[in-house]
Structures are given as C-alpha cells and as structure tokens.
Amino acid sequence: GFNHALDALSQEGLSEEPVQQEREAAASGGEANNDDGRAKQRRSTKKSKAKKKNRRKNKKKKQRSSPEEEEEEEDGWGTGGSEEGSERSVVERQREHPFIVTEPGEVARAKKNGLDYLFHLYEQCRHFLLQVQSLAKERGDKCPTKVTNQVFRYAKKVGASYINKPKMRHYVHCYALHCLDEEASNALRRAYKERGENVGAWRQACYKPLVAISARHGWDIDAVFNAHPRLSIWYVPTKLRQLCHLARSNAAASSSVLGATSSDGLPPPPPMF
Amino acid sequence: GFNHALDALSQEGLSEEPVQQEREAAASGGEANNDDGRAKQRRSTKKSKAKKKNRRKNKKKKQRSSPEEEEEEEDGWGTGGSEEGSERSVVERQREHPFIVTEPGEVARAKKNGLDYLFHLYEQCRHFLLQVQSLAKERGDKCPTKVTNQVFRYAKKVGASYINKPKMRHYVHCYALHCLDEEASNALRRAYKERGENVGAWRQACYKPLVAISARHGWDIDAVFNAHPRLSIWYVPTKLRQLCHLARSNAAASSSVLGATSSDGLPPPPPMF
DNA sequence: AGAAGGACCAGTGGTCCGTA
DNA sequence: AGAAGGACCAGTGGTCCGTA
Numbered sequence: 261g262f263n264h265a266l267d268a269l270s271q272e273g274l275s276e277e278p279v280q281q282e283r284e285a286a287a288s289g290g291e292a293n294n295d296d297g298r299a300k301q302r303r304s305t306k307k308s309k310a311k312k313k314n315r316r317k318n319k320k321k322k323q324r325s326s327p328e329e330e331e332e333e334e335d336g337w338g339t340g341g342s343e344e345g346s347e348r349s350v351v352e353r354q355r356e357h358p359f360i361v362t363e364p365g366e367v368a369r370a371k372k373n374g375l376d377y378l379f380h381l382y383e384q385c386r387h388f389l390l391q392v393q394s395l396a397k398e399r400g401d402k403c404p405t406k407v408t409n410q411v412f413r414y415a416k417k418v419g420a421s422y423i424n425k426p427k428m429r430h431y432v433h434c435y436a437l438h439c440l441d442e443e444a445s446n447a448l449r450r451a452y453k454e455r456g457e458n459v460g461a462w463r464q465a466c467y468k469p470l471v472a473i474s475a476r477h478g479w480d481i482d483a484v485f486n487a488h489p490r491l492s493i494w495y496v497p498t499k500l501r502q503l504c505h506l507a508r509s510n511a512a513a514s515s516s517v518l519g520a521t522s523s524d525g526l527p528p529p530p531p532m533f
Numbered sequence: 534g535f536n537h538a539l540d541a542l543s544q545e546g547l548s549e550e551p552v553q554q555e556r557e558a559a560a561s562g563g564e565a566n567n568d569d570g571r572a573k574q575r576r577s578t579k580k581s582k583a584k585k586k587n588r589r590k591n592k593k594k595k596q597r598s599s600p601e602e603e604e605e606e607e608d609g610w611g612t613g614g615s616e617e618g619s620e621r622s623v624v625e626r627q628r629e630h631p632f633i634v635t636e637p638g639e640v641a642r643a644k645k646n647g648l649d650y651l652f653h654l655y656e657q658c659r660h661f662l663l664q665v666q667s668l669a670k671e672r673g674d675k676c677p678t679k680v681t682n683q684v685f686r687y688a689k690k691v692g693a694s695y696i697n698k699p700k701m702r703h704y705v706h707c708y709a710l711h712c713l714d715e716e717a718s719n720a721l722r723r724a725y726k727e728r729g730e731n732v733g734a735w736r737q738a739c740y741k742p743l744v745a746i747s748a749r750h751g752w753d754i755d756a757v758f759n760a761h762p763r764l765s766i767w768y769v770p771t772k773l774r775q776l777c778h779l780a781r782s783n784a785a786a787s788s789s790v791l792g793a794t795s796s797d798g799l800p801p802p803p804p805m806f
Numbered sequence: 807a808g809a810a811g812g813a814c815c816a817g818t819g820g821t822c823c824g825t826a
Numbered sequence: 827a828g829a830a831g832g833a834c835c836a837g838t839g840g841t842c843c844g845t846a
Contacts, residue, residue, distance in 0.1 A: 355826090358829050400778025402769075403755065409818055426821065426831050458828065482676065496675075498820075505673025628846090631809050682838055699811050699841065731808065771840075 356422050361453045361462045364446045375434075375449060381423055382435045382494075388415045388423075389493055406493050433500045434466045439491045440484065444469050470500060471507045479508040629695050634726045634735045637719045648707075648722060654696055655708045655767075661688045661696075662766055679766050706773045707739045712764045713757065717742050743773060744780045752781040 362374035389404065389411050396403040404410060407428070415423040438445040448469070452462040474481040481504045486492045635647035662677065662684045669676040677683060680701070688696040711718040721742070725735040747754040754777045759765045 355830055400774060400781075402774070424831055425819085426833095429820070430830090460828065495819080501673060501675070508673075628810055697811055698839085699813095702840070703810090733808065768839080 356427075359459045361449060361457060361459055363450050363453055366453075378431060379435055379438050381428065382432075383490075384420060385411060385415065385423060385428060386490060386493060388418070388420070406495055429495075429497065431463065432494050432497050433470055434463055436485065436491055436494070436500075437466045437470055439488050440473055441469060467500060467503055471503050474504045475507065475511070479504055479511075629700075632732045634722060634730060634732055636723050636726055639726075651704055652708055652711050654701065655705075656763075657693060658684060658688065658696060658701060659763060659766060661691070661693070679768055702768075702770065704736065705767050705770050706743055707736055708767070709758065709764055709773075710739045710743055712761050713746055714742060740773060740776055744776050747777045748780065748784070752777055752784075 357368075357371050357373045359375065359378055360368055360372045362368055362376065364376065366374055366376070368374035368377070385407050389407050392411050392414050393403050395401075409425070412423065412425045412428075415421075434445075437448070445466075448462065448465060452465060457465075470481070474484055477484050477487075481496055481501055484491075485494065485496050630641075630644050630646045632651055633641055633645045633647065635641055635649065637649065639647055639649070641647035641650070658680050662680050665684050665687050666676050668674075682698070685696065685698045685701075688694075707718075710721070718739075721735065721738060725738065730738075743754070747757055750757050750760075754769055754774055757764075758767065758769050
C-alpha cells in the first residue's frame with residue numbers, strides 16, 4: 261500500500277511567493293549554470309541579448325490566440341496585503357512547498373512535501389492523460405500516448421495548478437526508479453534521508469541504478485520505459501538517455517580492450533561515476 | 534512484383550518552373566479555398582494581414598540558426614537564360630512532373646509521373662527513416678518512430694530533393710490503400726484511368742474504401758495504420774481521421790434508430806457519400 | 807483549370823534563469 | 827545556499843496559398 265495520507269497532503273502543499281509590483285528588477289546577470297552540466301548549446305546562441313522580463317500584474321495573464329475560448333477566471337490567488345517590507349506593494353503568489361527526502365510512508369513536516377507526494381503527482385498526471393485520451397477518442401481527435409503539453413493544460417484547467425511541466429520533467433527519472441525497482445528506490449530514500457542529503461543530491465543519485473537497469477536490457481532505456489505500463493507515458497529524460505549511452509560506450513570500450521573491436525567509431529570516454 | 538522500371542523513373546521526374554527575379558507580384562488576393570473544405574479555423578485568425586512574400590533570389594536561401602553547420606552548396610539549379618518572355622530575367626527552377634492516374638505497372642508518358650512512382654517515394658521515405666533511426670541509436674539520440682521533419686531534411690541532404698513534406702502528406706491515404714488492400718487500390722486506379730479522371734479525383738476516391746476498412750476494425754484508423762509495418766511510420770491524415778469519425782457517428786445514429794441509445798452526445802450528422 | 811512545394815504558423819518539447 | 831515554475835525558444839506537424 262502506498263497511497264496513505266496523500267489526499268490530505270495534495271491539497272495543502274502550497275507556499276507563498278511574494279511578488280513585487282510596479283518595479284523593475286536590476287538584473288545582476290549571473291552566468292548560466294546548467295543543472296546537469298550538459299547540452300547547453302541552445303542558449304549560447306543568444307547569450308548577450310538583454311532579456312527584459314515582463315512585469316507581472318495580478319490581473320489575468322492568458323495569451324490565447326483564439327478569442328472565443330474565454331472561460332471564467334478562478335480567483336487570482338487573492339491579495340495578501342503588504343506584510344513583508346515597508347513601502348513595497350506586494351501580492352502573495354502561491355507556490356508548492358519544496359520537497360524533502362522522506363522515507364516511504366513518512367509524512368513531511370510543515371512547509372515541506374515528501375516523496376510519496378511527489379510520486380502521487382505522477383499518478384495524477386497519468387489520470388489526467390487517461391481523461392484527455394478518452395476525450396480525444398470521443399471527439400475523433402489525435403490521441404496522445406504520452407504526457408504532453410495538452411495534459412498539463414488539462415491539469416491546470418481542472419484545478420490541479422500544483423502540477424506543472426518543469427517540475428514533472430525534473431523528477432521523471434526518480435519516478436522511473438520508483439516504478440522499476442521499488443526496493444532499490446526505497447533503500448535509496450532511506451540512505452539519503454539518513455545522511456541528511458537534500459533533494460537535489462537524492463535526485464542525482466537516482467540516475468545510477470537506472471543506468472544499471474538499462475544495461476541489463478541492452479542499454480535500451482526507451483525499451484525499459486515502454487515496457488512498464490505506468491512509465492511508458494513519460495518521455496525519457498535527456499540526461500538519463502545520455503548517461504545510458506555513455507555507459508554503453510564505456511562498456512564497449514572496456515570489452516574491446518579484452519580483444520574485440522568496437523563496431524562503431526566511439527572514442528573511449530572518461531569514467532562515469 | 535512491383536518495383537519494375539522505377540529506378541529509371543526516380544531520377545528523371547523533373548519539370549522546370551521559371552522563377553521571376555527582381556519583381557514584385559501584384560497580389561490579387563483570392564479567397565482561401567481549402568482543399569478538403571474543413572478545419573480552416575487557423576488561418577482565419579490572421580485573415581486580414583498583408584502577407585508580403587519574400588522575393589526569391591537564385592543565391593543560397595537557407596536560414597539555419599546555427600552558423601557552424603554550413604555544408605557545401607550543390608549547384609543552385611543553374612541559370613537557364615531568358616527563354617520565356619521578352620524582357621524578363623528568369624531562372625529555371627526544377628519541380629517534379631505532375632502525377633497522372635496510371636494502372637499498376639504502367640509507365641507514365643513524357644512530363645508526367647505515374648502512381649507506381651508515387652508509391653515508390655513512400656518506400657524511399659521509409660528507407661530514409663531507417664537510416665535516421667540507426668543514426669540516432671548510434672549517437673544515443675531520441676529515435677523517431679514516424680516520418681518526421683528530420684527525415685525530410687535527411688532526404689534533402691542525401692540528394693532526394695524530389696521528396697518534400699507537403700507532397701508526401703498529401704497522398705498518404707492513397708499509399709495507405711495501396712498497402713492495406715492492393716487489389717482494391719489497383720481496381721480503383723484502373724477505373725479512374727478508364728474514366729479519364731485526374732489525380733485529384735482519384736485521390737479523393739481513395740478515402741471511401743479506407744473508411745470501410747476502418748469500420749471493420751472498430752472505426753479505429755490509428756490501429757489500422759499501426760498494425761501495418763510499412764504504414765505505421767506515417768501519421769494518419771487529419772481528413773481521413775475526420776471521415777472515419779463521421780462515419781462512425783453515422784453508423785451509431787443509424788443503429789440507435791433501431792432501438793439502442795447512443796452513448797456519447799453526438800448529433801445525427803448528414804450522410805457522408 | 808489542376809497541381810507541386812516554399813514557407814508560414816500555432817502549438818510542442820525541453821529547460822533556462824529570474825525569482826524568492 | 828537549494829528549489830519551484832513562468833516563460834522562452836528552436837525546431838514540429840500541418841497545410842495554405844502564391845506560383846506556374
């Protein structure tokens with residue numbers, strides 16, 4: 261059993277983010293610091309463009325193209341008064357509590373969310389995909405097989421505003437380990453909680469056992485995802501695919517030292533872990 | 534056997550299209566006339582925007598974003614002199630001969646291409662997809678399962694400039710019928726050639742037997758495509774999907790007249806054929 | 807007129823980076 | 827500092843429509 265105490269959690273996971281009005285932030289321009297340290301060729305083509313952020317009002321901000329699809333506005337998160345500084349007019353903007361590493365079954369303390377709740381979000385997305393799929397079939401539309409932008413839009417529309425694309429894509433591989441080897445996933449959670457590691461460290465650590473699993477399936481991480489019914493609806497994360505490819509190259513290079521010749525022209529890469 | 538006399542054809546299917554230089558076309562702005570008469574909600578949102586066409590030079594016209602990927606130019610189609618009008622400087626731009634309805638095995642007359650050649654183009658695309666797939670697997674990239682933009686770009690790169698996306702998408706359902714019921718496809722070709730119909734009429738006629746096939750598979754045209762190894766790499770055309778959905782609604786409405794109630798709230802549509 | 811295809815555009819996958 | 831997510835952007839699917 262895994263869905264204990266999640267329904268309560270899923271409705272009270274919100275933090276507040278004070279948002280400043282009517283002021284321009286003096287951008288101090290730090291360097292681009294990629295989370296995964298790879299695949300950063302895109303942004304470098306526009307690196308020196310003065311990117312001015314559009315100031316956010318608390319009015320409606322949707323930019324749909326078709327004007328006939330204007331549903332009602334919910335409530336706009338309410339105005340929380342000026343409870344932070346002295347002369348700044350602020351609007352409280354809710355965001356989810358940050359995740360912490362929790363053991364299986366453990367409920368996170370105040371202002372934090374646990375990993376059971378994180379995985380619960382993936383189940384919710386699956387549920388939303390199923391709804392989108394049955395709607396599409398009913399209407400004769402193209403039917404998505406993966407969690408697409410359309411699904412995230414649907415989640416927002418039905419009120420699950422705590423679900424968003426960057427978050428879900430960020431932790432997909434953690435959910436993958438949870439699906440593919442729950443024992444190993446649980447052990448990892450206990451170990452990282454024990455050591456007092458933060459969520460980022462735990463997230464990074466989830467890659468290694470997944471690469472090992474892919475190795476046992478001919479390094480085909482796509483096949484591993486597709487073979488699992490709850491995982492097959494998620495795109496394989498770029499970083500995970502790259503790590504599996506790199507590990508395969510390593511394995512090929514090692515075995516070619518033992519006498520065989522590598523079939524493709526891959527250079528011997530550096531050690532991975 | 535079906536691949537007779539195609540290799541010769543595939544290298545000589547080119548017409549010429551004189552392209553005018555250094556002159557602005559006085560756009561006389563006719564009404565938008567959708568080929569299929571449906572699904573034209575997109576363009577109507579921008580209907581009154583003065584769309585100025587960019588004049589084409591015979592110099593290189595690629596607009597890639599990354600400047601490091603500049604491969605060599607082929608030859609620029611050559612300058613054909615001014616053999617058309619009196620004082621217009623023109624450049625001959627090659628395009629494919631138009632298709633005509635031919636029987637199976639029939640070679641088209643001069644300046645025309647036959648339907649065996651058309652279907653051969655789909656086989657070529659499949660070949661190019663296989664190449665792109667093996668390249669992607671070798672490099673650890675995401676591996677396409679369908680004929681995507683990437684495949685069309687690859688076709689261009691390896692010199693198959695007679696393959697382009699609008700053409701291939703336009704005739705997909707004709708190829709589908711050829712794959713799924715070659716007997717029916719051949720019969721239709723003979724009948725339309727006999728009657729002296731043009732390619733557009735034959736193309737329209739290909740829809741009906743496909744809808745009938747989908748009916749025998751629970752109206753699931755996606756399943757029909759996916760079940761066929763050579764067809765599964767092609768996206769189901771929008772129009773075909775819509776026709777199958779409409780026919781299903783019709784069938785449901787007819788049967789509900791006999792006593793049963795329709796499960797979804799579909800209104801009774803007009804007869805299809 | 808019938809037809810081929812360059813080029814456009816809305817919405818996608820992917821994730822950066824301004825924000826707190 | 828560690829982290830959540832609005833918003834950006836290159837390249838996609840789809841096909842219109844200027845062209846001949």
